[in-house]
Amino acid sequence: MDLLLRNAHLVDPSLGLDATGMDVEILGGVITRIGKSLQSSAEVCDLNGAVVAPGFFDMHVHLREPGQEYKETIATGLTAAAAGGFTGICCMPNTEPSISDPFVVSYIKERAAGHLVDLVICGTMTKGRKGEELAPMAALVDAGVKMISDDGGAVRSAEVMRRVFEYAKMFDLLVTQHCEEHSMTAGAAMNEGHTSTKLGIPGWPAVAEDIIVARDILLAEYVGNVRYHAAHLSTKGSVRLVREAKGRGATVSCEVTPHHFMLTDQAVEKHGTMAKMNPPLRAEDDINAIIEGLQDGTIDCIATDHAPHAMHEKETDIVSASFGIIGLETAIPIGLTYLVKPGHLSLSQYIEKCSINPRKALKLPAVQIKEKERANLTIFDPHKTWRFEESDIRSKSKNTPFVGEEFTGKVIGTINNDHAYWSN
Amino acid sequence: MTVSARKRLQPQPPSANGRVFSSSDRRDLLTIEALPAETIIGLLDRSDEYLKSLIATGPFQKSKLLEGRTIVNLFFENSTRTRTSFELAERRLGGDAVTISPAASSLTKGESILDTVHVLEAMKVDAFVVRHSASGVPAFLAKHLPPHVHVINAGDGAHEHPTQALLDAAELRAALGNLRGKRIAIVGDITHSRVARSNMWLLKKLGVHVTLVGPETLLPPSVGEVFGVAVSHNIESVLAESDAIIALRIQLERQSRGLFPSIEEYRERYGLTIQRLARTRAIILHPGPVNVGIELDHEIASHDRSFMLRQVKRGVAVRMAVLEWIFSN
Ligand SMILES: [Zn+2]
Numbered sequence: 001m002d003l004l005l006r007n008a009h010l011v012d013p014s015l016g017l018d019a020t021g022m023d024v025e026i027l028g029g030v031i032t033r034i035g036k037s038l039q040s041s042a043e044v045c046d047l048n049g050a051v052v053a054p055g056f057f058d059m060h061v062h063l064r065e066p067g068q069e070y071k072e073t074i075a076t077g078l079t080a081a082a083a084g085g086f087t088g089i090c091c092m093p094n095t096e097p098s099i100s101d102p103f104v105v106s107y108i109k110e111r112a113a114g115h116l117v118d119l120v121i122c123g124t125m126t127k128g129r130k131g132e133e134l135a136p137m138a139a140l141v142d143a144g145v146k147m148i149s150d151d152g153g154a155v156r157s158a159e160v161m162r163r164v165f166e167y168a169k170m171f172d173l174l175v176t177q178h179c180e181e182h183s184m185t186a187g188a189a190m191n192e193g194h195t196s197t198k199l200g201i202p203g204w205p206a207v208a209e210d211i212i213v214a215r216d217i218l219l220a221e222y223v224g225n226v227r228y229h230a231a232h233l234s235t236k237g238s239v240r241l242v243r244e245a246k247g248r249g250a251t252v253s254c255e256v257t258p259h260h261f262m263l264t265d266q267a268v269e270k271h272g273t274m275a276k277m278n279p280p281l282r283a284e285d286d287i288n289a290i291i292e293g294l295q296d297g298t299i300d301c302i303a304t305d306h307a308p309h310a311m312h313e314k315e316t317d318i319v320s321a322s323f324g325i326i327g328l329e330t331a332i333p334i335g336l337t338y339l340v341k342p343g344h345l346s347l348s349q350y351i352e353k354c355s356i357n358p359r360k361a362l363k364l365p366a367v368q369i370k371e372k373e374r375a376n377l378t379i380f381d382p383h384k385t386w387r388f389e390e391s392d393i394r395s396k397s398k399n400t401p402f403v404g405e406e407f408t409g410k411v412i413g414t415i416n417n418d419h420a421y422w423s424n
Numbered sequence: 425m426t427v428s429a430r431k432r433l434q435p436q437p438p439s440a441n442g443r444v445f446s447s448s449d450r451r452d453l454l455t456i457e458a459l460p461a462e463t464i465i466g467l468l469d470r471s472d473e474y475l476k477s478l479i480a481t482g483p484f485q486k487s488k489l490l491e492g493r494t495i496v497n498l499f500f501e502n503s504t505r506t507r508t509s510f511e512l513a514e515r516r517l518g519g520d521a522v523t524i525s526p527a528a529s530s531l532t533k534g535e536s537i538l539d540t541v542h543v544l545e546a547m548k549v550d551a552f553v554v555r556h557s558a559s560g561v562p563a564f565l566a567k568h569l570p571p572h573v574h575v576i577n578a579g580d581g582a583h584e585h586p587t588q589a590l591l592d593a594a595e596l597r598a599a600l601g602n603l604r605g606k607r608i609a610i611v612g613d614i615t616h617s618r619v620a621r622s623n624m625w626l627l628k629k630l631g632v633h634v635t636l637v638g639p640e641t642l643l644p645p646s647v648g649e650v651f652g653v654a655v656s657h658n659i660e661s662v663l664a665e666s667d668a669i670i671a672l673r674i675q676l677e678r679q680s681r682g683l684f685p686s687i688e689e690y691r692e693r694y695g696l697t698i699q700r701l702a703r704t705r706a707i708i709l710h711p712g713p714v715n716v717g718i719e720l721d722h723e724i725a726s727h728d729r730s731f732m733l734r735q736v737k738r739g740v741a742v743r744m745a746v747l748e749w750i751f752s753n
Binding site for chain 2: 192193194196197198199200201203272312315316317318319320
């Protein structure tokens with residue numbers, strides 16, 4: 001693939017690069033020249049000043065294959081990722097069967113081969129995500145797994161969790177937890193707070209997340225030299241716990257989802273089951289704490305927790321409806337509209353959370369915008385105002401509360417692995 | 425219907441647009457929260473009229489108001505009292521009433537709630553009366569039904585039970601007169617009670633001072649702030665001041681879930697005993713069925729300040745008033 005990107009706003013925080021009016025020549029998928037007013041035989045693509053950033057990476061995506069292909073397949077999920085501005089994603093292991101076995105890892109790798117989007121695989125921490133016996137981590141690592149988690153639920157036993165940390169430490173494997181103290185959340189369908197009190201819906205209290213974040217940080221510190229990553233944090237309590245742990249020098253990282261800094265639990269009144277997530281949407285002061293955490297570096301990454309579900313699994317009562325929403329194709333518009341536009345994060349801080357830090361947490365090779373590097377780029381217009389419509393969705397599922405939502409900031413395209421994807 | 429009553433029963437302007445938990449351009453009864461005080465008073469007035477005809481001896485003169493209308497009572501959760509009350513109200517107004525309990529029905533095997541409702545709607549149904557164990561189901565169905573198919577909430581999860589609140593208010597008003605400034609206590613498991621929530625909305629709209637009484641473990645977080653009511657942990661504190669006490673049914677399985685230590689301790693602190701009745705002038709309401717000897721002493725049921733049977737009779741009158749209002753476009 002040969003391309004000349006004309007008039008780009010290049011932003012690469014890892015290089016301290018922030019330059020407008022730049023041209024980038026890509027020949028055979030490799031960046032060959034960066035400069036002003038370049039002449040090239042390659043096809044010219046005028047970006048009219050749009051931002052070109054190192055390719056975005058989403059650490060928390062549910063692809064549903066194998067086992068639930070009616071919700072999403074690897075192919076449709078990766079296409080949604082490319083359309084949403086991601087050149088790499090990490091898929092979570094709660095498939096059927098779960099990613100507790102190296103054969104499942106190879107199956108997924110085979111299905112993802114040759115795509116624009118790089119697929120990194122998260123294995124389970126325990127066999128079949130049952131929270132009882134350790135998953136075969138050595139075999140999973142050999143098969144290429146970069147992270148482990150029983151996502152969808154937390155490991156309940158502190159004893160099992162201690163052994164997970166100890167065993168994972170031998171492979172320098174990133175340990176990720178979905179932080180939920182299950183004894184406090186049975187039957188819960190939304191955040192416990194004013195809105196759950198008003199609507200009479202069983203509540204999922206913030207402290208049930210904080211407890212597991214605190215437990216895991218303590219265990220990780222006790223075991224020592226282990227990398228812990230708290231998935232999709234949603235409460236002010238967990239932000240404080242991670243901040244304190246980092247202050248003590250603990251090797252802790254964490255992520256938040258776009259919906260957790262955009263919406264409060266009041267969205268349940270407007271969107272019903274489309275606002276049912278796990279962890280649930282929280283309160284205004286949780287959002288404020290998340291924004292502070294993003295600003296001061298407590299929160300390293302933004303990840304979508306893309307969770308496709310068929311319509312019949314959402315169009316039902318709030319107690320039996322499935323948790324989660326698709327997120328790949330709205331993540332960047334939400335980030336630009338709710339973090340960058342109001343000035344909570346600079347463009348370069350935002351790009352760090354979406355591109356640099358996820359790869360750092362996973363110890364993946366860095367992606368940079370410089371000559372001789374492979375072109376791995378996310379291109380977006382941070383100022384374009386537009387309305388997200390159902391027809392925009394490339395994911396196989398359409399479970400999102402954001403249809404009809406107006407955003408400032410739109411993805412233009414992604415370039416990686418010698419492919420380009422132009423979102424329209 | 426009198427001219428003034430008709431005026432009060434005019435359609436209300438749409439409120440919260442496009443919300444899942446309420447409806448706008450439709451005529452439904454989904455919540456008391458969304459019902460303006462004038463509409464509530466209009467419904468209470470009409471229920472007074474219907475009550476007169478229910479009290480009169482001799483055969484009931486069936487009305488033709490709902491002639492040709494088919495109403496399906498869709499009870500995903502069972503309730504003999506509410507179901508029967510709706511059926512009688514529908515038939516006495518001349519409508520055709522069908523009751524379906526999907527759990528026990530082959531109609532719904534493997535079907536979602538929405539499938540069930542669409543199948544029934546295809547048979548030409550004018551209104552659904554819906555009872556479900558999850559909050560929000562009647563509003564969810566209303567959102568998916570055409571505007572000429574009405575939905576009446578007969579109790580959704582711990583959210584609302586609008587007709588219960590209306591019938592309670594109608595009896596309270598009949599006994600106490602204008603409710604503005606009156607003091608009413610609601611005692612028991614507030615967390616899991618749709619009756620409590622609908623009552624709080626309604627009584628606040630009519631200017632009542634409401635106090636919730638229950639153990640901390642059965643009061644949802646911030647409930648005082650959310651509903652603008654007072655909260656107490658001991659029934660003794662409200663006996664002297666209350667004009668009425670609404671006792672709620674305590675679900676006995678809450679004890680095994682660790683929400684209160686024992687039936688004995690619950691009765692000790694929250695039960696309306698005959699001794700406590702002597703220390704209050706309040707009238708006593710209970711949505712039923714009563715756990716006799718727990719929420720209320722056996723002797724209270726037949727006491728002249730006990731309103732349980734009047735509530736049942738009023739239930740039919742209120743549901744007739746609601747049906748009249750629903751179809752009065
Ligand atoms: Zn999760």
